[in-house]
Amino acid sequence: MKVKVNDAELELKAGTSAIDAIFAAGYDVPYFCSQEYMSPIGACRMCLAKIGAPRKDRDSGEWIIDEQTGEPKIFFFPNLMASCTTAIMEGMVIDTLSKEVKDAQNGMIEFTLVNHPLDCPTCDKGGACELQDRAYEYGAGQSRFVFDKRHQEKHHALSELITLDRERCIHCKRCVRYFEEIPGDEVLDFIERGVHSYIGTLEDGLPSNFTGNITDFCPVGALLDSTSRFRGRNWEYDHTRSSCLDCAVGCAITIDARTGRIERIKAARNTQVNNDWICDGGRFGHEYVDADERLKTPLIRRDGKLTPSTWEEAAAFINDKLADLGAKETGIILRADATLEEGVAAKALAAQLETGQLDHFPRLAASVIPQGVRATLNDVATSDAILVLGDVSEEAPIVDLRIKEALKGVTPPELMPHGVPLADLRLKERMPRQREILTVASPYRCDLMKHAGSTLTYPAGTEVELLASLLQAANGEGEISEEAAMRLGSSPEQLNDLLKRLSGAKNPVIIYGAFVLAASEASNAVQALAKAVGAKLLAIGPMANSYGLEALAVLPSHARYSVQEMLRGSAKALIVSGLDVAKDAEAAKALKELELLVVHDSFANATTELAHVVLPAKTAYEKEGTVVNLEGRYLPLKPAPVENGQSEDFCGLVKFLGETMGTRLEGRSVRSARRLLKKRLQLDLSELSEEGYLSPAKAKAASKFKLKESYELEGNLLLTPSMIRHEQLSRNAHLHAVYGDAALRLNPADAVAQDLNDGDVVAFELQGIERQAVIKRSEAVPVGLMLLPALPEQPAALLWLEPTKLIKAAVAEVLA
Amino acid sequence: MEAPQQITSRKDPRFKVSMYEHVGVKNSWTLSYYLGHGGYQAAQKALTMQPSEIINEVKASGLRGRGGAGFPTGVKWSFMPPVDGRQRFLVCNADESEPGSFKDRYILEDDPHQLIEGLLIGGYAIGASKGVIYIRGEYYQGYQRLKQAVAEARQAGYLGSNIFESGFDFDVILHRGAGAYICGEETALMNSFEGLRANPRLKPPFPAQAGVYGLPTTINNVTSLASVVHIINNGADWFSSMGTDDSKGNKLYQISGSVERPGVYEMPMGASFRELIYDLAGGPTMAIKAIIPGGSSTPMLPFDDEHLDTPMDYGSIATKGSMLGTGGVILIPTEKCIVNATWNLVRFYAHESCGKCTPCREGIAGWMVKIYQKLVKGFGQEGDIELIEDMADKIRGKAFCPLADACLGPVQSSIEHFRGEYEYLIKNGKPMYSKSDWWSE
Ligand SMILES: Cc1cc2nc3c(=O)[nH]c(=O)nc-3n(C[C@H](O)[C@H](O)[C@H](O)COP(=O)(O)O)c2cc1C
Ligand code: SF4
Ligand code: SF4
Ligand code: SF4
Ligand code: FES
Numbered sequence A: 001m002k003v004k005v006n007d008a009e010l011e012l013k014a015g016t017s018a019i020d021a022i023f024a025a026g027y028d029v030p031y032f033c034s035q036e037y038m039s040p041i042g043a044c045r046m047c048l049a050k051i052g053a054p055r056k057d058r059d060s061g062e063w064i065i066d067e068q069t070g071e072p073k074i075f076f077f078p079n080l081m082a083s084c085t086t087a088i089m090e091g092m093v094i095d096t097l098s099k100e101v102k103d104a105q106n107g108m109i110e111f112t113l114v115n116h117p118l119d120c121p122t123c124d125k126g127g128a129c130e131l132q133d134r135a136y137e138y139g140a141g142q143s144r145f146v147f148d149k150r151h152q153e154k155h156h157a158l159s160e161l162i163t164l165d166r167e168r169c170i171h172c173k174r175c176v177r178y179f180e181e182i183p184g185d186e187v188l189d190f191i192e193r194g195v196h197s198y199i200g201t202l203e204d205g206l207p208s209n210f211t212g213n214i215t216d217f218c219p220v221g222a223l224l225d226s227t228s229r230f231r232g233r234n235w236e237y238d239h240t241r242s243s244c245l246d247c248a249v250g251c252a253i254t255i256d257a258r259t260g261r262i263e264r265i266k267a268a269r270n271t272q273v274n275n276d277w278i279c280d281g282g283r284f285g286h287e288y289v290d291a292d293e294r295l296k297t298p299l300i301r302r303d304g305k306l307t308p309s310t311w312e313e314a315a316a317f318i319n320d321k322l323a324d325l326g327a328k329e330t331g332i333i334l335r336a337d338a339t340l341e342e343g344v345a346a347k348a349l350a351a352q353l354e355t356g357q358l359d360h361f362p363r364l365a366a367s368v369i370p371q372g373v374r375a376t377l378n379d380v381a382t383s384d385a386i387l388v389l390g391d392v393s394e395e396a397p398i399v400d401l402r403i404k405e406a407l408k409g410v411t412p413p414e415l416m417p418h419g420v421p422l423a424d425l426r427l428k429e430r431m432p433r434q435r436e437i438l439t440v441a442s443p444y445r446c447d448l449m450k451h452a453g454s455t456l457t458y459p460a461g462t463e464v465e466l467l468a469s470l471l472q473a474a475n476g477e478g479e480i481s482e483e484a485a486m487r488l489g490s491s492p493e494q495l496n497d498l499l500k501r502l503s504g505a506k507n508p509v510i511i512y513g514a515f516v517l518a519a520s521e522a523s524n525a526v527q528a529l530a531k532a533v534g535a536k537l538l539a540i541g542p543m544a545n546s547y548g549l550e551a552l553a554v555l556p557s558h559a560r561y562s563v564q565e566m567l568r569g570s571a572k573a574l575i576v577s578g579l580d581v582a583k584d585a586e587a588a589k590a591l592k593e594l595e596l597l598v599v600h601d602s603f604a605n606a607t608t609e610l611a612h613v614v615l616p617a618k619t620a621y622e623k624e625g626t627v628v629n630l631e632g633r634y635l636p637l638k639p640a641p642v643e644n645g646q647s648e649d650f651c652g653l654v655k656f657l658g659e660t661m662g663t664r665l666e667g668r669s670v671r672s673a674r675r676l677l678k679k680r681l682q683l684d685l686s687e688l689s690e691e692g693y694l695s696p697a698k699a700k701a702a703s704k705f706k707l708k709e710s711y712e713l714e715g716n717l718l719l720t721p722s723m724i725r726h727e728q729l730s731r732n733a734h735l736h737a738v739y740g741d742a743a744l745r746l747n748p749a750d751a752v753a754q755d756l757n758d759g760d761v762v763a764f765e766l767q768g769i770e771r772q773a774v775i776k777r778s779e780a781v782p783v784g785l786m787l788l789p790a791l792p793e794q795p796a797a798l799l800w801l802e803p804t805k806l807i808k809a810a811v812a813e814v815l816a
Numbered sequence B: 001m002e003a004p005q006q007i008t009s010r011k012d013p014r015f016k017v018s019m020y021e022h023v024g025v026k027n028s029w030t031l032s033y034y035l036g037h038g039g040y041q042a043a044q045k046a047l048t049m050q051p052s053e054i055i056n057e058v059k060a061s062g063l064r065g066r067g068g069a070g071f072p073t074g075v076k077w078s079f080m081p082p083v084d085g086r087q088r089f090l091v092c093n094a095d096e097s098e099p100g101s102f103k104d105r106y107i108l109e110d111d112p113h114q115l116i117e118g119l120l121i122g123g124y125a126i127g128a129s130k131g132v133i134y135i136r137g138e139y140y141q142g143y144q145r146l147k148q149a150v151a152e153a154r155q156a157g158y159l160g161s162n163i164f165e166s167g168f169d170f171d172v173i174l175h176r177g178a179g180a181y182i183c184g185e186e187t188a189l190m191n192s193f194e195g196l197r198a199n200p201r202l203k204p205p206f207p208a209q210a211g212v213y214g215l216p217t218t219i220n221n222v223t224s225l226a227s228v229v230h231i232i233n234n235g236a237d238w239f240s241s242m243g244t245d246d247s248k249g250n251k252l253y254q255i256s257g258s259v260e261r262p263g264v265y266e267m268p269m270g271a272s273f274r275e276l277i278y279d280l281a282g283g284p285t286m287a288i289k290a291i292i293p294g295g296s297s298t299p300m301l302p303f304d305d306e307h308l309d310t311p312m313d314y315g316s317i318a319t320k321g322s323m324l325g326t327g328g329v330i331l332i333p334t335e336k337c338i339v340n341a342t343w344n345l346v347r348f349y350a351h352e353s354c355g356k357c358t359p360c361r362e363g364i365a366g367w368m369v370k371i372y373q374k375l376v377k378g379f380g381q382e383g384d385i386e387l388i389e390d391m392a393d394k395i396r397g398k399a400f401c402p403l404a405d406a407c408l409g410p411v412q413s414s415i416e417h418f419r420g421e422y423e424y425l426i427k428n429g430k431p432m433y434s435k436s437d438w439w440s441e
Helices: A018-024 A099-114 A130-138 A174-181 A213-217 A280-284 A311-325 A340-353 A377-381 A397-407 A447-451 A463-474 A482-487 A492-504 A520-533 A546-551 A563-570 A585-592 A606-610 A650-661 A670-681 A726-731 A733-739 A748-753 A809-815 B031-036 B041-046 B051-061 B073-078 B103-110 B112-126 B140-156 B186-193 B222-234 B236-240 B273-280 B314-319 B338-352 B358-376 B384-395 B402-428
Strands: A002-005 A008-011 A048-054 A074-076 A092-095 A162-164 A189-191 A198-200 A223-225 A238-243 A252-258 A261-267 A299-302 A305-308 A330-335 A358-361 A385-389 A438-442 A454-457 A508-512 A536-539 A573-577 A596-601 A613-616 A625-628 A633-637 A717-720 A743-746 A761-766 A769-777 A786-789 A797-799 B089-094 B130-135 B160-163 B168-176 B217-221 B250-257 B263-268 B288-292 B328-333
Touching: A002 A018, A018 A048, A018 A092, A048 A099, A099 A130, A099 B358, A099 B384, A174 A213, A213 A223, A213 A261, A238 A633, A261 A280, A280 A733, A299 A311, A311 A573, A311 A596, A311 A613, A311 A650, A330 A340, A330 A563, A340 A358, A340 A546, A340 A573, A340 A625, A340 A650, A340 A670, A358 A546, A358 A563, A377 A397, A377 A508, A377 A536, A385 A397, A385 A492, A397 A438, A397 A447, A438 A447, A454 A492, A463 A482, A463 A492, A463 A520, A482 A492, A492 A508, A492 A520, A508 A520, A520 A536, A546 A625, A563 A585, A573 A650, A585 A606, A596 A606, A625 A670, A650 A670, A726 A733, A743 A748, A748 A769, A761 A809, B031 B112, B031 B140, B041 B112, B041 B222, B051 B073, B051 B112, B051 B222, B051 B236, B073 B112, B073 B217, B073 B222, B089 B112, B089 B186, B089 B222, B103 B112, B103 B140, B103 B222, B103 B250, B112 B130, B112 B140, B112 B168, B112 B217, B112 B222, B130 B140, B130 B186, B140 B168, B186 B217, B217 B222, B222 B236, B222 B250, B250 B273, B263 B273, B273 B328, B288 B402, B338 B358, B338 B402, B358 B384, B358 B402, B384 B402
Parallel strands: A002 A092, A330 A358, A330 A573, A385 A438, A385 A508, A438 A454, A508 A536, A573 A596, A596 A613, A717 A786, A743 A769, B089 B130, B089 B217, B130 B168, B250 B328
Antiparallel strands: A002 A008, A048 A074, A048 A092, A162 A223, A189 A198, A238 A252, A252 A261, A299 A305, A299 A613, A625 A633, A717 A797, A743 A786, A761 A769, B160 B168, B250 B263, B288 B328
């Protein structure tokens, strides 16, 4: 459609809003209530424009012509129109510059400021505030309002994470709409009416895993991140755009640091991955980085004590030991969120040491790179039939949001010259959701089930059986029997419906996580099922770079050199990066026998206790590098300026070691690693775009290496993925305040049977690892099952735990 | 043959009261009374007609919505999408909260079956098997009577399934409001009915496309639906024989303020203010200076011969710069301060602002009301009138729904016609007319 904005003529798609036409034409108009990815509501009345359009004669169907100009006559709306809620029409004329429009904007700014406290000097939003900017650009500079302003609560803790200043709120309703439209958790609304309206909750707290996003888009300083309140002005922060490494999604984030500390993390836009959203785990999970006890210098054990040293000394110490040992029996273990560049460095080091003992962890039984057609996150958002196996909301939270996007039946917006449309008229408040397209299957009742048309709680460990029955039916190799379906907590109708829905859909997607990846038979079955029904696959690996490290083959040369084996004595020397492997009592025993234990980590732990050399490691926020997310998308990491002493990433470690060895190893720096990767990938990672690069799907040779053929498929305790990184929770004070200690969740009936009450602290040993948890009774857990958050060192799996071994903390103390 | 003269006066012998015929009669609200006076005959007849025939009849009658906006009822009904199996709703707006309007109240209280019958006919015409009556919370008596009437109608088979053996099913849901004027605005009403905050919704989509629960919905005022009963009984021609070119039929006018017999008067459209005020309501009880023609949001007009002789129809009042609105006439006595009287109305609108949009929430509820308070307290300053005028310019036509503009009706018209009183009050710190305490807080 042709439209004219002031003097600019342009051609836009039908359905575009007038405000987007204005921006597309290169003009500006102030707005407060519109927000990308949310429904336009026309509430702030800031975006008014003078709008007209030609009309067709009712009878002849011809344009009515203006006699003077000979052109179609423009009929202007009698009133100025909110451009965010007005759709363009053929020949529309939009004026944003006339005095009438300017006067209206000026008036609306004045009204907006009537009850705004203007406490900019003490407001965290100052310098990044839409109201400040718009008042400066479009206001008269002076108010004629001479009365008392509205007084309301200025420090209302909506939760431990978010503080609301009710005086500053300009009632744009972005936050309220966000909760209903994006995560579908209706936890906020206006209370009271008229000039007394304020934002509030009915109950305490904000029960949602996606609350922090409201602090990003609140146009004023009404909603603030409590972790960073009063910690800096916007212009004092260094803003670093990077990627979140807390799960396999790899959301775009902005790290705001000041004087060497990370003060806050905000969502950044990646239209392919996370749109404008991140989860609370990713946003608030950074406080540990600045903890006082952070390791900042290399340490060498001398006379039984770890004593401060330098990288050169430490490297020389290690080199000497390795030389004595004959380096071949050295093992190298990387955490699965190490960057590709670190992976290159580790491989180069392994090659130099001529060892095949190299691995990354956590790594499950099956490959995280699906054999079949991979789904992207945008495929998920546009899917018309989704099967979810597992608890994605915890495992890869943004996948949960992208699924909810699909339920709205509105495809991701097409980008305009100014980016994501400001007012996508296809989006509406309280849209009906197509729940029927979503099926969620999980061993316990998970959050996403609230949004699903069909849900299935199958007995933990029956993934293989479930998928095999589906596969059989899909291939026409046998009906699903009543009995089999019952065993799976389902019915033949439900499973047949699911198959029909998947195979009848245009863009079906199957999403699976740890519970399927833990058993290679299940993983094989899901891939075969996808093939049978024509679905794409999205596998959620255990960590941010599981995909990348597997693709790069940071893997042992032989099954007897896997992490488990290295920790059971296959190695004589070990270099462990980022994992507290000594948590496992049996591993600790083996570690004590090592000739050399080098630990590369950010904090002291059980493993550093045993180490000969401890090397300070950079955290995810301090690294430059690349990770590959669950879609197979290469995403860039940029270092924020954090005061981390002499911390180095694994590339740094390899550089120092190489130097003492007198060689220049590949991967001794990010640049060097990238040179190598460029050859391999035909991709220059230093020029990766902000949206990343989706690697072409490659038929991959089935991995030769397996940790085990399969995890046990029987047990009564399920280690579950969680949004919160439990290994750092004690140092993430704000998150800890909201989420509490790791919980052992069990059905109330079981709790009663075992005399366990909510809040009881229990200590127990789980496959060699000492765990402590708070009892939480939950109807979401089937009778006979217990749920406990997984740890990097103890990833998702089904285990046995004798309930009698749960010892209440009070008792445990006495025993100790 | 010359067409017979239109009926435009209640004194015309051809005029007969219809909607209010039974108001004030003992037990008029019972089913037996209603049936004894021809009740449910219109519905019985309607259910033998084609829905489209009913819609055409209503279109032909010229009935315009009595809720204030005056949209032709038959045309509105024809906006409903083709029947597609989805639930459809006919909502009756009984939230009557506009100061000066109280015509619906006595239908609810004294003739609830008339409304149920209108709803039934309308529901049949638009293919809706569910009627909703959203009733103002304060209308408790009306609610009780309606509740009883609905129960009786169900019992007698006027509501329920297969009504009059026609195969048509229809039932009514009663929903009480909780005391908000904005709930009279049709989309806010739907939100409120659904249990959401009463904020108006964006249009489009219009209720016919996505109304209650996103389903096809038509919404009509109580009196619009009551009129339909008589149109079906007496024919479109009967209805359109009353009134003027753009305003057909009979209408319930209300009069309040300093007048001998305030109340509701059923008159043909096009009757004059003079007939209402003097012939029916017995004339003013004290000197009057201003007349609000159609409910508090319609701009006030000077009380003079020109306006007294204006016919009370859509077009005529519009040419005088105001609106017919709900036909709720309010008389303002000369000896009362106009600023104070306007403040009272501004206070009402400020109190009722839903808070959704900036010009109304901050402009009216946050600011305008304070300026008026300042004026009436005698602290007015030079420039305040101009400030009000400028603010009014910056609000008019810019708010999300008509409520903000509704407040500007009395504001701008009182300044237009009584600027001298404003100036006097500002200059002297006290009003031109001292007896101004009627509306104090
Ligand atoms: C602020 C506001 C309040 C309203 N209050 C009422 C009301 O109380 N009763 C009513 O019938 N219409 C009211 N209306 C008009 C309705 O929105 C709607 O136009 C009417 O119910 C339609 O019915 P009708 O076509 O039969 O007149 C109000 C409109 C606005 C903007
Ligand atoms: S708190 Fe912020 S986002 Fe929410 S309505 Fe107020 S100004 Fe808008
Ligand atoms: S969804 Fe994953 S990548 Fe995104 S913010 Fe959360 S933890 Fe980080
Ligand atoms: S004008 Fe705006 S604030 Fe006022 S009632 Fe309408 S929508 Fe609500
Ligand atoms: S009305 Fe708020 S942006 Fe258009």
